[in-house]
Amino acid sequence: MRKTLALSVALVAMSAAAVPATAAPSGRSVIPQSHPQWAQPQSKVADSPAGDRLSFRVYLAPRDQQGAEATAQAVSDPDSPSYRQYLTPAQVLARYAPTSGAVKQVSDWLAGGGFSVGEVPANNAYVEATGTIDQTQRAFGVHLGKYKVQGKTLRASDTDLSVPASVSSVVAGVIGVDNAMSLMTPKHVGGRDEINAAQSQSLAAPTAVPPPAGFRNAPPCSSFWAEKTDITDPVFNGQHLPYAPCGYKPGQLRSAYGLDGLATHGIDGRGVTVGIVDAFASPTLFADAAEYAKRNDPAHPLRPSQFRQFVYPPTPGQEDPDVCDAAGWYGEQSLDVEAVHAMAPGANIFYVGGADCQDLSLDKALNRIIARHEADIVSNSYGNTGEDIPADEVGIFERIAIHAAIEGIGVYFSSGDNGDESFRLPQPSPDFSASSPWVTAVGGTSLGIGRDGRKVVETGWETDRSVLADGTWGAPTYLYGSGGSTSRLFAEPFYQRGVVPDALARQNQTGNARGRVVPDISMVGDPNTGMLIGITQTFPEGAHYDQYRIGGTSLSSPLLAGEVAVADQLRGFHHGFINPVLYKFTSHTFAVTDVKHVDSGVVRVDYKNGLDPSGGFNTTARVFDTSELTIHTTRGYDNVTGLGAPNGSFFLALI
Known part of the structure; x- marks a missing residue:
């Protein structure tokens, strides 16, 4: 029926x-x-x-x-x-x-x-x-x-x-x-975000902003899961933890999600255009992404014919140094482009940069893509903290997303990097725009990829950090994690009924109301098991290209967008708004791996100054899938990882 x-x-x-x-x-x-x-x-x-x-x-x-x-x-x-x-x-x-x-x-x-x-x-x-x-x-x-x-x-x-x-x-x-929508922020975590030393810049014009402050991974780190184990520091919770990966490369990510064999046979997203929306535009965005592919995925170069961009000019007099960190968005842009190309190296990429983040130029950029159907899939790695958004602005966004669905354009949003936001807001909340029932909200996992390219560890991304000081591990404190919770703005959509547990749909509600639960599906997001990216940065010796590990659901969203681009090519049609298909055909099947709680973690070493050993090191234990929040990784659908994670060819076949 x-x-x-x-x-x-x-x-x-x-x-x-x-x-x-x-x-x-x-x-x-x-x-x-x-x-x-x-x-x-x-x-x-x-x-x-x-x-x-x-x-x-x-x-x-x-x-x-x-x-x-x-x-x-x-x-x-x-x-x-x-x-x-x-x-x-x-x-x-x-x-x-x-x-x-x-x-x-x-x-x-x-x-x-x-x-x-x-x-x-x-x-x-x-x-x-x-x-x-x-x-x-x-x-x-x-x-x-x-x-x-x-x-x-x-x-x-x-x-x-x-x-x-x-x-x-x-x-x-x-x-x-x-300026309500300038509270939209990029949903990436990594680099200097970890040591609270991000370089803040105001915006006169996108090309006038110097590259972000330099950051380098500190050794030791592993090229694959558990390649190296920390046996020099005291045991943590009774065990020696592996060192964090240095950052996964494109081939490892494709292999873990079952796409690498397809890519070698030309099933790589060709003929599909993935749109990316961010604020501003790094003047070295394409050059950095092309260099990254050359170094880390040489069989799949990023060609000029695959990439184009449109960047809105800055609005004179609009910018305030208190509002936007233009250089802080550059890492987001590089991550988005490089992650899409990693999963779908044959796809075309259309990058649209908003004029600023002060008056929601982001919705203007998204509307441009939808109004002209300039992409088949759009990845958006930003969001508001919670759902305190004026209702007229919510309605405006909803119309853009609805028109995208009518045209067969899939719109993907990062679910957020602060769990249920209970550490920052008076009450648990998902982030808008991921909470919209007309977008696919992409959550994050912690992922161990073994020497052979297969998944070794996979669990929900909610991280506690313990600092090593004077030979003793400190008490664990919550650091970050996959965004999720039940919306107070939006009622339960038809596609979640019968799949999302009733107890989750009723969270944050009054009376008998049932809300839209976030996220829908997940891919790797934990920066401690994140992706290696390349970007031009400002170092003491000058500005030049370098690489470091990064994560956040800003990684999860473009990875999924790339995977769906491969599915579009493989199946010969555009999937459009994918949520009804996800919930109908992939729940309780092998198409999606049910992400469960796993007791695991890593030891991470960082330069205190973010650059070199001259200032010393910070050593921390990062514990996966902690439980301080109102959201938890469980069997079946949960509000940390949604339905779970895509499972290779099974996923491509069923969607």
């Missing part, structure tokens, strides 16, 4: 529709929940200078949002007669996108308010505008100030935005008036 259309999304419905017609006393209509919860009077530090300039985007109300959701489910659900009957961008524009009349109506209103009207994308999703703080305050009926949040000073309004009643029927939301 065909499943009924039953994907309910809490809070999003109200923001997906046009602004309600209820007028404020001034004859205006309020955009509900468009004021960030963190912008409270007690956290305000200053008014925003009236003459400062900013850019924002007014998103337009779509046509037939319910019909769009129904179509997205129908083309993604294997029980539907419309399965894989994707629409073209032109068909989406004609059926579901805002009209040209709505674009003109909003453009005229903005121009009348003194704004410079900018880009309108191919799918009419928004109208971009630039003006002063004073003009913006008058246009939206608010006062803008600067607020302290999570160690940053960010701009926000003092109340919900409003618009004149004359345009309220065609306005769905506004992004960029506040």
